[in-house]
Amino acid sequence: MVRKWLVTALAAALVLGVAAGCAKKDGEEAPAAATESAHGGHSSGQEEAAATGDGHGAHEDAVEVGEEGADETAPAEASSGHGGHRSSGGGHEESAGSAVQTEAAWSYSSDKPSPGVNTVVTIRVTDAAGKAVEKFDINHEKEMHVIVVSKDLSFFNHIHPVYKGEGEFEVTTAFPAAGEYKLIADYIPSGGGATTKSAWLTVSGTPAAPAKIEPDKQLTRTVDGVEVVLEAEHWMADMEMELNFAMKDAATKEPITDLQPYLGAVGHVVILSADAEHYLHVHPVDEQAKGPDATFMTTFPHSGVYKIWGQFQRGGETFVVPFTVNVPE
Numbered sequence: 001m002v003r004k005w006l007v008t009a010l011a012a013a014l015v016l017g018v019a020a021g022c023a024k025k026d027g028e029e030a031p032a033a034a035t036e037s038a039h040g041g042h043s044s045g046q047e048e049a050a051a052t053g054d055g056h057g058a059h060e061d062a063v064e065v066g067e068e069g070a071d072e073t074a075p076a077e078a079s080s081g082h083g084g085h086r087s088s089g090g091g092h093e094e095s096a097g098s099a100v101q102t103e104a105a106w107s108y109s110s111d112k113p114s115p116g117v118n119t120v121v122t123i124r125v126t127d128a129a130g131k132a133v134e135k136f137d138i139n140h141e142k143e144m145h146v147i148v149v150s151k152d153l154s155f156f157n158h159i160h161p162v163y164k165g166e167g168e169f170e171v172t173t174a175f176p177a178a179g180e181y182k183l184i185a186d187y188i189p190s191g192g193g194a195t196t197k198s199a200w201l202t203v204s205g206t207p208a209a210p211a212k213i214e215p216d217k218q219l220t221r222t223v224d225g226v227e228v229v230l231e232a233e234h235w236m237a238d239m240e241m242e243l244n245f246a247m248k249d250a251a252t253k254e255p256i257t258d259l260q261p262y263l264g265a266v267g268h269v270v271i272l273s274a275d276a277e278h279y280l281h282v283h284p285v286d287e288q289a290k291g292p293d294a295t296f297m298t299t300f301p302h303s304g305v306y307k308i309w310g311q312f313q314r315g316g317e318t319f320v321v322p323f324t325v326n327v328p329e
């Protein structure tokens with residue numbers, strides 16, 4: 001526990017450091033983040049699944065999303081130094097110690113949006129007393145990050161709501177197909193800690209049969225001409241580990257060495273448990289890396305199946321590499 005707190009503090013410090021240091025914006029549209037065309041149904045999001053890509057760092061805190069609506073706040077403490085490899089396990093006790101506890105209220109331009117139709121998503125952040133939270137720290141170049149996944153995790157999108165003031169964020173997005181989606185907001189109220197709040201939304205229509213979330217037999221995948229091998233230090237739950245994305249050119253087999261910063265770091269990795277309840281954020285080991293290795297630290301809170309999305313940028317385009325893994329008992 002003590003160690004976890006210490007590591008958390010270091011991570012928080014790093015986050016602050018990164019926030020201060022990486023205010024660059026390249027503002028170009030990222031390519032579709034809809035992944036796994038093999039899964040059919042949800043992969044039509046070419047236009048909308050474009051994560052509004054400005055480089056994205058990955059020093060975000062791994063946070064466990066507990067029961068619905070139960071979200072997490074990691075303590076924000078300043079401390080100098082390096083090694084923000086915060087453990088993500090057992091997130092629930094981590095909300096203690098944060099100066100600012102917040103709530104997020106989600107609303108939509110349509111309560112039952114139709115597939116493919118733009119929907120305005122509003123997230124209103126208030127404090128414990130219900131008062132609007134006014135100030136947010138920039139984290140990985142943004143005041144808020146939102147991850148959108150379909151319930152079967154076949155659809156993934158990473159978007160950035162705009163802060164409108166008075167605690168209100170807004171983003172317009174579309175959901176590719178009928179069914180349930182989980183939206184996960186990630187932000188740091190100034191003076192508080194990294195916070196995760198989530199909501200489910202149902203998109204109207206008859207949902208297609210959900211894609212099966214099955215562990216990949218081989219942790220190798222080729223996306224946009226890049227052959228990516230996912231390597232894990234180990235697959236044990238509740239124990240911090242390194243996760244490496246090793247990349248080479250799929251055609252020439254030459255190592256990739258021209259990764260560009262994505263939101264301020266070598267890449268951004270999101271991990272969700274198969275039931276979408278546990279949301280892990282992940283920290284790069286060397287955020288300046290350009291390939292062929294992009295290495296991250298994380299902790300799987302318990303055994304089970306998880307889906308991992310790595311987001312990277314090359315030649316001005318981002319690409320998303322999904323893997324499904326099993327963390328054994």
Ligand SMILES: [Cu+2]
Nearest residue numbers: 056145146158
């Ligand atoms: Cu983001």
